[in-house]
Amino acid sequence: MTTELPVLTPKDFGSDQELRWCPRCGDYSILAQFKKLLPTLGIPKEDFMVVSGIGCSSRFPYYVDTYGFHSIHGRAPAIATGIKGVRPDLQVWVITGDGDGLSIGGNHLMHAIRRNVNLKIILFNNQIYGLTKGQYSPTSPVGKRTKSTPLGSIDNPLSPLSVAIGSEATFVARSVDVDTKHLSKILERAAHHQGTAFIEVYQDCNVFNSGAFYYASKKGIKEENIVYLEHGKPLIFGTDRDKGIRVNEGNRPEVVKLGNGITEDDLLFHDEEAEEPSLAFMLGRMRHPEFPEPVGVLRSVERPAYDVALDEQVTESIERKGPGDLEELFCSGDTWTVT
């Protein structure tokens, strides 16, 4: 028997909680795209779960009318792994930030991705600790002056994409908070991926790190600074779409201008399905201002998901050994009888 699912709208996923993000925070846009996505997936409302850690972005679950868990700092991927461990049927989204996911929770993020747990992880990267009012984060650039780095940060930042790909991610993407069309598309791709889908979203913290991503988000500037990835298509960018990325003889990417004998065929063609992650890794290393930064899906490959495999082991064990028999369990090993 199939039951007709009620037609839901984004409004149906709004909770009764008052939003407590700062006005004009990038989080609003991400929330809006997320609420637009859910009703389109054909999944009953009760089968969604949103899990977060601590930080501004981690308030997210309160604002979506699904099952939600606003947990502790950095642990959301581990908590979500436990949820999927017993309920592989639920669609679980993890909301985290650059501090939550890459600093205090780096270990959990890395291992959730490595296991390929069926989680959709959105990492809001604003390059700052917002909730604690403005300390530098593991993605803040060197030299960044913050409350805790009055003389400028001396920490080398890490790239969320490099971490994800280095952790053997099967799905890695990047988008930008205000690029709503693109963000919707990426969220949708993530929703349909089997295994861990990792999305970095450039998110503007207009209070503590305003404009950190203007180069990638502001119309009239971003065209020169980002390159949209499309599977099977050459990497072309620029206001006049006259520039591209070519791989040079040293196997390094370089920016070239089309024309003067350089054609699209000379450019790097994106292959998000490449088993070998080197291309995706190389793209993830392209940083502003030397390169346009890639947005889109860097990598999307298939590998068995942890929670599905765990479920299968249980099912296979029952098929092979029969459902557990307590008497047999109690009497495993040598027994003797006293009369």
Place this chain on the structure above:
Amino acid sequence: MATSDVAPAEGKRIEERDAVVIRFCGDSGDGMQLAGTQMTNVSAVFGNDVSTLPDFPAEIRAPAGSLAGVSGFQLHFSSNDIFTPGDEVDTLVAMNPAALKTNIADLKRGGTLIVNSNSFERGDLKKAGYESNPLDDEDLLAPFDVHKVEMTRLSRDAVEGLGLSLSASDLCKNFFALGLVYWLYERDATPTREWVAQKFAKKPDIAEANLRALQGGQNFGVSTGSFRVHYRVPPAKLAPGTYRKITGNEALAIGLATAAKLAERPLFYAGYPITPASDILHELSRLKHFGVRTFQAEDEIAAMSAAVGAAFAGEFAISASSGPGICLKGEAMGLGVMTELPMVIIDVQRGGPSTGLPTKTEQSDLMLAMFGRNGESPLPIVAAATPGDCFWMAQEALRIAVEFMTPVILLSDGYIANGAEPWRVPKVEDLVPIIVEHPTELNSEDGYLPYLRDERLVRPWCRAGTPGLMHRIGGLEKSDGSGNVDYDPNNHEHMSHVRAQKVANVAEAIPEQDVFGAQEGDLLLLSWGGTFGAVRQAVKTLSEQGRSVGHAHLRYLNPFPRNLEELLGRFGTVLVAELNLGQLVQLIRSKFLVDARQYNKIQGKPFQVSELIEVIESHL
């Protein structure tokens, strides 16, 4: 110990004994744990009561022959009820000088000493720090019945012709020693032979070598002139039923799988490798057909967090560790307290602080369990008394967790985790399933209120995926009822009291404390956890001498049994014996304003019965 002569067998005298304590000791690579375990098996199957004390170093292989690398396994087998692995050793098997040096002090005067004389060469002696060969030291050996056996040579002889290398042949000498001990105590080797055949099914030459070495040891006992006497320990008069040997960690795993099976629902177990708790993970990972889902997490924090996640999803959730791991779990346990979700945290305690004594026992973490989280963070605590009790307390902890929607800590320790005893197999029909009723409908006109409490202050446990009951919870303080984030000062005070009272209410759902021996009188010995056996034996001995001593052994530590205060008042002196510097005694003194006395030992070793008797007598 009664002895009586029985008809001689094989031309040798046989004596009957009530009980024997034997200890195998040797290098970490000598297979002493295996020998001890096999001796335990055959003794248990024969029908003796048994109690064991494995004692091994934290290093897998400390330098061969060194004092640090000595591994021991003590077995007490008896025709009577026994509670402990025994204080003094009757028979010591020492495979090298280091083992002799570190263990000889525990061998009682007149005891039997069996040594592998082949391993007392100059190099071996030097590694053990002997200037001269102790086997030539008449003063040292005079109090004992000494048997110098060329075990290395004899086991090589036994396996000759199988084409084994010398080093492979030498690996069989534990079976030679075992065979000799089997002869000495008239053990039937059948269970060991079957075990060898199964264990080495794919390596028939190794199986054959071990069997030959075993037989060689038995034959040696028969033929050598060195042993004139051997011994018989008749079966114990245990309560009727089917028995098996069980360790505490096995019992925990079986207990958890039982809870899952009886409730007909999955059980999620998240762990991270740590001594001495890892065996629970090993055991449970083989029980997937019971619906057990095991998760080896990236760290202790993740293991605990995953358990919280599984509990929020609506399933039985367990995590286990030992002291250092429990420290790391504290944060997520606090989340469990705040979100009022059911889960069990097992702490198999070991010597601390920090890495401490990973393989040695200690009642290290009662205070950690009580107070080791930020804020007012109460949760129920129970403790298993014996290896077999772990089976029951695993289920009891889960029952309390689910019934009261709270994390529960179950304290075990290295001693009962690795120690073995006979366990009377329960009848499945006598076991009580943990029944859970998850809400399926709204519980108020204002929608679903996740923190709407019943008369015992317990909130409902909603399974994720239930239509219409979507809700959000988290680590921030909540408004009672709705569960919404709430920073109101009065609400926080209210919720702090509610969380405390809910845990206090558990006292009504646990049994009253019983007392063994004197029900009132001069002295009450108060203990908890894995010290049960030694304390019970000490009090039993003194009771039988007519002394006015009672024993209350706590299995419920938070809240305490509801009659505990009244009970303490019935005795002139309350003496709290613990393997720490005094943790329960502090709780007892502060809660009941009782002038409780304390006896503490913190050596990584269990209590001996004799020391407890002495201490109790000094307080009488």
